[in-house]
Amino acid sequence: MGAVNLNNIVKRFGTFTAVEKTSMDIPEGSFTTLLGPSGCGKTTTLRMIAGLLDPTEGEIIINGKRVNDVPIHKRNLGLVFQNYALFPHKTVAENVAFGLRYRNVAKSEIARRVKEALELVQLPHLGNRYPKALSGGQQQRIALARAIVIEPDVLLLDEPLSALDANLREDMRVELKNIQARIGVTTVFVTHDQSEALAMSDQIVVMSNGRVEQVGAPQEVYNTPASEFVARFLGASNILDGRCLSRGGEGAVLEVPVFGQITVPSAKAPHLAGEGAAKLVIRAEKLLLRDSPPEGGAFSAPATVETVDYQGQSVRYFVRAGDMQLQAINMIDDRPFPAGAQVHMTLRPQDCAALPG
């Protein structure tokens, strides 16, 4: 098992910079997700850790050792790809045994470990089949078994769930996380899917345009975004441009359209230094619609429902307040508000987050 450290990594392809001066620490045994839209540099970063790409600058350290000059086949890593990448000319058992053949493992030992690995991914009876005879989900489990049977220092997962269909993806997500927790291998997971990242990770690294936007636990990244990009990329948010009037012990006082003055607790405004332009982030699910104003309701504003997107247990509303359109996702147990309804939006200050403008 090993920790991974990246020190000021840069990757350029010709004049294009894919990854810009990036540093990150991936703790031993953790499940760390590199999250971002396509082209943000997350896959490039993973491929550099794997040794499939050489960084233009900077150091890659695994287990305390600099591995920039260690070729991929000597790094002892498990790699799982989006398209499984099983060897089509080998049986499932031969696929899983592949890495052990290059590790001086005795024949009887190979058989035992292959069997164990196949049991771990719950496909003990498929050893003699060829990959083409398996479903996508089965193939991905075999690919996982093949990667972990060699007891890698680091497990690298490159969008491993993207090729599976929706239901299967959610099952595999739980199973993958369970397997990782059981063997405790340091794992780097690349995805563009925020719900995968939030559900599985110990630590999320949000990337955009080759830079790290924020590093933190899922709740931290979700509730206290460090930048407008993170706020918009994770979940559905309303972002109101306003001003910070004062920054004191009990929080930051913001003046924003629609709601007027609102005091955001300090913990939810860690990046806001003082007075000046500021942004208020309101998660769509924290903006509650009611048909009457709350009692003594300081943070309430009238609005008109424009669009109703009914989703069963919840509804997504687009409402208009003055010249602003806001988004609200509310749980309901009855009928949703119809389009055109006059409603009151309410929110609690501690559910908001403040960003520098």
Added chain:
Amino acid sequence: MGWAAIRAYTILVYLFMFLPVVVVVLLSFNQNQFGSFPMTGVSLRWFEALWNNDAVMRAFRTSLVLGLLTALISTTLGVLASLALVRYTMRGKNLITTILIAPILVPEVVLAVALLLFLNWLGIGKSFALLLAGHVIFTLPFVILVVQARLVSIRRDVEEAALSLGASPIQTFFSVTLPLLMPAVAAGALFAFTISFDDITGTLFWKPGGVETVPTQIFSMLRNSISPEINALGTVMIVITVGLPLLGAAIARQISIKRGI
């Protein structure tokens, strides 16, 4: 009316193309000295005569050795060239591809004379090695085209998976890339062998004195007389150049059915 006419025309075209071949094969089993219908009886005497004809057997051995060596060298070079062209980026890649494929586009006579003149200019005389080199140049494009097409369809991440599991680049080539490439390698080798075995134009220019391949042997036998032995030789040629690729294809299909590829 229209379709019937097209059907009849098609049948006639095929008859025109294949009837002579059928006639050669049938007459090779004829008992009679004079190759003409009706056949007077079935016999293998012309095959026997062939077997006892030293010149023919020598030509046969030459063709076999030449074809096998051509296939071996062409396939090896073709696989290496395809790997370079598909897996790596380099300057002048398109130019290199064009040059490697060019021998298909240039008329064979031109290629034959050019190589001969070039080697004359270098002061190198005709030899078996020259003949072999000519055949390799001429068959290489076929191997490259077949192998390249297959290599493009082998996903890079399968090779990357092998590398990540601890196989060195060379081990990865032999344990993953080459086995997946095998159908194309076999097809390329068969192509190279049959083209070399069949070739007459280039061979006539390149062969050193006294060396005959089967096609040049048939050519020289025809100059004297039309012996029924030639029919038998033709039948053997057909079996080798048509039967071998068919057999190869059948084996390849069996393997891929077993693996479900």
